[in-house]
Amino acid sequence: xxxxxxxxxxxxxxxxxxxxxxxxxxxxxxxxxxxxxxxxxxxxxxxxxxxxxxxxxxxxxxxxxxxxxxxxxxxxxxxxxxxxxxxxxxxxxxxxxxxxxxxxxxxxxxxxxxxxxxxxxxxxxxxxxxxxxxxxxxxxxxxxxxxxxxxxxxxxxxxxxxxxxxxxxxxxxxxxxxxxxxxxxxxxxxxxxxxxxxxxxxxxxxxxxxxxxxxxxxxxxxxxxxxxxxxxxxxxxxxxxxxxxxxxxxxxxxxxxxxxxxxxxxxxxxxxxxxxxxxxxxxxxxxxxxxxxxxxxxxxxxxxxxxxxxxxxxxxxxxxxxxxxxxxxxxxxxxxxxxxxxxxxxxxxxxxxxxxxxxxxxxxxxxxxxxxxxxxxxxxxxxxxxxxxxxxxxxxxxxxxxxxxxxxxxxxxxxxxxxxxxxxxxxxxxxxxxxxxxxxxxxxxxxxxxxxxxxxxxxxxxxxxxxxxxxxxxxxxxxxxxxxxxxxxxxxxxxxxxxxxxxxxxxxxxxxxxxxxxxxxxxxxxxxxxxxxxxxxxxxxxxxxxxxxxxxxxxxxxxxxxxxxxxxxxxxxxxxxxxxxxxxxxxxxxxxxxxxxxxxxxxxxxxxxxxxxxxxxxxxxxxxxxxxxxxxxxxxxxxxxxxxxxxxxxxxxxxxxxxxxxxxxxxxxxxxxx
Ligand code: IVH
Numbered sequence: 129x130x131x132x133x134x135x136x137x138x139x140x141x142x143x144x145x146x147x148x149x150x151x152x153x154x155x156x157x158x159x160x161x162x163x164x165x166x167x168x169x170x171x172x173x174x175x176x177x178x179x180x181x182x183x184x185x186x187x188x189x190x191x192x193x194x195x196x197x198x199x200x201x202x203x204x205x206x207x208x209x210x211x212x213x214x215x216x217x218x219x220x221x222x223x224x225x226x227x228x229x230x231x232x233x234x235x236x237x238x239x240x241x242x243x244x245x246x247x248x249x250x251x252x253x254x255x256x257x258x259x260x261x262x263x264x265x266x267x268x269x270x271x272x273x274x275x276x277x278x279x280x281x282x283x284x285x286x287x288x289x290x291x292x293x294x295x296x297x298x299x300x301x302x303x304x305x306x307x308x309x310x311x312x313x314x315x316x317x318x319x320x321x322x323x324x325x326x327x328x329x330x331x332x333x334x335x336x337x338x339x340x341x342x343x344x345x346x347x348x349x350x351x352x353x354x355x356x357x358x359x360x361x362x363x364x365x366x367x368x369x370x371x372x373x374x375x376x377x378x379x380x381x382x383x384x385x386x387x388x389x390x391x392x393x394x395x396x397x398x399x400x401x402x403x404x405x406x407x408x409x410x411x412x413x414x415x416x417x418x419x420x421x422x423x424x425x426x427x428x429x430x431x432x433x434x435x436x437x438x439x440x441x442x443x444x445x446x447x448x449x450x451x452x453x454x455x456x457x458x459x460x461x462x463x464x465x466x467x468x469x470x471x472x473x474x475x476x477x478x479x480x481x482x483x484x485x486x487x488x489x490x491x492x493x494x495x496x497x498x499x500x501x502x503x504x505x506x507x508x509x510x511x512x513x514x515x516x517x518x519x520x521x522x523x524x525x526x527x528x529x530x531x532x533x534x535x536x537x538x539x540x541x542x543x544x545x546x547x548x549x550x551x552x553x554x555x556x557x558x559x560x561x562x563x564x565x566x567x568x569x570x571x572x573x574x575x576x577x578x579x580x581x582x583x584x585x586x587x588x589x590x591x592x593x594x595x596x597x598x599x600x601x602x603x604x605x606x607x608x609x610x611x612x613x614x615x616x617x618x619x620x621x622x623x624x625x626x627x628x629x630x631x632x633x634x635x636x637x638x639x640x641x642x643x644x645x646x647x648x649x650x651x652x653x654x655x656x657x658x659x660x661x662x663x664x665x666x667x668x669x670x671x672x673x674x675x676x677x678x679x680x681x682x683x684x685x686x687x688x689x690x691x692x693x694x695x696x697x698x699x700x701x702x703x704x705x706x707x708x709x710x711x712x713x714x715x716x717x718x719x720x721x722x723x724x725x726x727x728x729x730x731x732x733x734x735x736x737x738x739x740x741x742x743x744x745x746x747x748x749x750x751x752x753x754x755x756x757x758x759x760x761x762x763x764x765x766x767x768x769x770x771x772x773x774x775x776x777x778x779x780x781x782x783x784x785x786x787x788x789x790x791x792x793x794x795x796x797x798x799x800x801x802x
Contacts (some may be wrong), residue, residue: 249306723752
């Protein structure tokens with residue numbers, strides 16, 4: 129420990145420089161120089177020094193990414209130079225014409241162009257004064273945006289302070305905030321797990337995360353940034369766009385991969401095609417390329433129209449869109465009571481897949497789009513995402529169709545359907561014993577990852593509940609073979625198999641039961657953590673909030689949720705009934721020798737032929753390993769089946785051990801020969 133103020137100040141500065149360096153290596157260069165523990169130790173030391181000597185805290189300290197600052201949130205910010213948009217082109221001829229016009233105006237036919245991927249994100253303006261990030265704003269209407277500084281500060285790939293010795297006095301950069309496709313899917317899983325509404329696509333996820341009122345939430349979202357242009361700059365000049373990008377890199381601002389300089393139209397066209405081909409293996413969503421005249425003097429000569437520069441143009445990919453008609457709009461009740469609208473569509477083929485349904489997300493979205501039955505709509509598929517209705521393109525309305533409005537009552541049980549609070553867009557059925565909720569709860573309870581009751585799928589559950597054979601999940605265990613045989617779906621053999629599967633599920637480990645109950649915030653992982661810690665349902669039910677909070681992976685929100693869940697009379701009764709039926713609800717001890725994969729993280733990508741993905745994940749877990757969904761440098765193995773996605777590319781880039789299915793099966797076999 130340093131014993132004087134100057135010494136502390138010096139150590140603090142030293143730590144900040146080191147941490148900034150490591151953040152730059154990790155978040156900007158994607159090439160970390162130290163292990164996470166070392167980085168964490170530096171950050172902890174800095175935090176503790178700053179706590180002891182708060183007079184040394186500066187806003188650009190790496191500890192100050194999440195501040196208290198809500199005050200300026202979303203206030204209007206007038207851009208010093210308007211944020212324009214780009215003209216779109218869609219084919220080779222458009223690009224040839226565009227280049228032709230530039231050659232004509234500049235009188236130069238040896239032009240250079242910078243070509244860049246067009247990232248489908250949210251554009252922002254970052255203002256740096258003397259190298260320090262002071263204001264960040266969204267594009268808004270191009271003239272005035274919204275202040276999102278507090279949220280932007282939480283994004284690690286955005287430097288709070290520019291790197292380098294001589295920074296411009298005023299430097300305004302523009303770029304795209306986005307979310308990687310994998311991160312987007314994980315985020316949606318998490319939101320669903322927490323009973324929240326998932327985002328429609330990565331762009332909405334980025335926009336929604338950026339517009340959170342609480343920067344602490346934004347901080348948890350995997351937002352990233354690429355720089356692509358600038359506003360006002362004082363104290364530095366460039367002669368080409370490429371030079372500007374190079375300076376940005378040296379200042380610690382990320383730029384997209386693949387960017388290059390082209391000298392001919394053919395090169396530009398080849399680049400666009402190459403990007404389109406690579407589209408699925410690139411971690412983030414692209415919707416085309418952007419072509420920019422490289423020489424800034426030539427850019428000046430070309431100038432602007434009211435909406436866009438004449439020196440840059442977007443050259444878009446063929447959209448994964450199609451038109452079709454809406455046959456019906458249905459509402460579904462989920463297992464937590466959330467009521468969501470879905471459009472049934474006339475089947476249409478979209479990039480090789482037949483689509484007959486699209487999500488409408490929520491009732492605000494329906495109102496915004498004003499979708500009605502019989503409308504012709506434009507639908508879009510992005511990556512693995514569920515198809516989505518983009519807009520209505522033809523309203524074949526007879527005048528009799530009314531706008532589709534949110535139901536006031538649950539379509540299944542008639543109980544009131546309400547929004548829990550103003551912030552929420554979802555409406556929920558308030559009846560905890562709603563049969564539609566019970567149906568979904570039971571399907572979840574029986575699913576492969578939970579109690580794994582084979583044969584108890586959607587159709588069987590529907591009949592059981594429709595026939596009033598089940599009014600609580602525990603009733604399942606009282607059903608006899610004859611009860612099943614009375615249903616349309618079951619003959620003797622099938623009914624017996626069903627009984628056997630239900631009986632077998634009684635000895636499932638506690639973790640599966642906890643996941644199967646569908647407790648808010650309790651996904652497979654949290655369920656495992658709880659089961660590992662408490663071993664039996666009784667012990668878990670007696671845990672206090674404080675005790676739950678002490679568990680590493682469990683924060684105050686989840687702890688409170690779990691505690692409240694087990695405090696409900698209906699749940700206490702449910703557990704009692706489970707006990708009466710002889711259900712174990714215990715987590716078996718895992719003998720140490722049987723966890724050879726302890727601490728190893730796996731990511732599965734593509735399809736496996738020998739077993740389903742969830743069986744493979746279960747197997748990894750049984751051996752002590754940890755299956756996860758996104759590849760990072762912490763991943764130990766990536767298992768690549770057929771048609772692997774961008775996860776494989778990322779794994780190769782990070783030098784992670786890749787196992788094909790054959791090698792993976794061999795590994796499992798060696799570790800557990802049964
Ligand atoms: S340059 C004067 N470069 O596309 C406009 N924009 O449709 C300067 N975008 O609002 C923008 N990737 O948010 C530029 N490599 C890229 C881009 C890009 C995505 C967005 C940007 C802009 C929108 C225009």
